Amino acid sequence: MIDWLMHFVLKLLVTCRDILPIVVIIIGFQLLVIRKPLAHPRKTIIGFFYVLLGIVFFLEGLDLALFPLGSLMAKQLTTLEFLGVNSLDEVSSWQAYSWVYIFAASIGFATALAEPSLLAVALKAEQISGGTIRAWGLRISVAIGVGFGLALGTFRIVTGSEFYLYIIGGYIIVMIQTRFAPKLIIGLAYDSGGVTTSMVTVPLVTALGLGLASAVPGRNPLLDGFGLIAFASLFPIIAVLGYAQIAQWLNRRSLSSKP
């Protein structure tokens, strides 16, 4: 109990250090540049205290649940019994790991679809595009993008192929799409990549990648473990740009078919 309390207090102190910069910046700018006192000092201080406690509990919970869960899934989906193979030759073929890709894709799809900040952005996009872009279509395309990105990312870990080739290939696709996509949507599409990597997805996906890289024979967590988040934030951009193009094209066609 005393040990646990010491650990808790230590974490609390470290977290204090972490949120100190933003507190100093916000309050400093308020008092020195804007030169107005804080509107609700008591509420604000209580709020910062909540943030502090929240981070401590969240990080503790990550170590207990989300990190172990990610590596457990990676481990269970790659055991020899589960793969149903018994020779090492078959283990190194990428076809054996299809459940891993399906799992990664489902996690990506489900979390992106449920992401609350994406819902707000999608509604705004529908409003501004005058209904050409549907909120649901946008959310589904982001979810497909994240799911596909994570599946491709796990495939990359299993095969051990060069990571940056995929990403730079993706960059080139984005550059070409930008040339043809409707101007209004470009900024929003670019940002949709960052929006989907939320506080709960990042730890789970990181643990999945690291677990996979240490379970698949011939892979090294140091070289192959990271990179899934990059996939999950690049492919939604491609998906949203693609959706916007299709929506624009369909809209034009239905307009021109009407006399």
Next chain:
Amino acid sequence: MFNNPFIKQLFGSFLDLAPILAVVLVFQVLVIRQPIPDVGNLIAGTLFVVFGLTLFIQGLEQSLFPIGESMAYALARKGSLFWLLAFAFCLGFGAAVAEPALIAVAEKAANIASNGNLIEQTDAAKAGYALGLRITVALSIGLAILVGVLRIIRGWPVYYPVFFGYVCIAIMTSFAPVEIIGIAYDSGGIATSSITVPLVTALGVGLATSIKGRNPMTDGFGLIVLASLMPTIFVMVYGMAI
């Protein structure tokens, strides 16, 4: 009772976790069909995450977000370029330092690096590596927001800095040590999660609304993408430096 903001938030945090839990559960029951070890710890950890997330978001919504938003509007109206850029940089830096997902993943990266004999296997070396990584990411996010705000003020198209960033990343990749590339590409996505995204979006949309001739839709968005590209470049530089 359901109108209590705390209870509402508690429910919301649970909904954040629900898709992950549902997918894992379906896979455990239908595909893997093996007992889960340490169920007690997993449940306790999940409760901690839900509770922590609730306090965190609740706290942000009554302290940081309202102040940050009103300040972004106030500074945009004030019209002093210097203070606006200074604020943009500081906001990006501070938000990234406090980002919980970045704290957790930087620690993981330090562990992996020390297991791979990239750094010494002491706690001090690991803590130093993790902090160095976070400061690097935070500096680059600050710079990214500064460039993004400058873009909104000047009215440059959103893809100029993005394409420039892509080219920089492609060039840097060939020079950076292979061990850093994965975490470098990931760092952008990790850092743009809970604090950075809402604050920075508010700043961008607020600015684009208050400057004449700017459209919040075309000009207001596009800050997050810079904040997820810039760290990649900087972390690769960090990898070359250590």
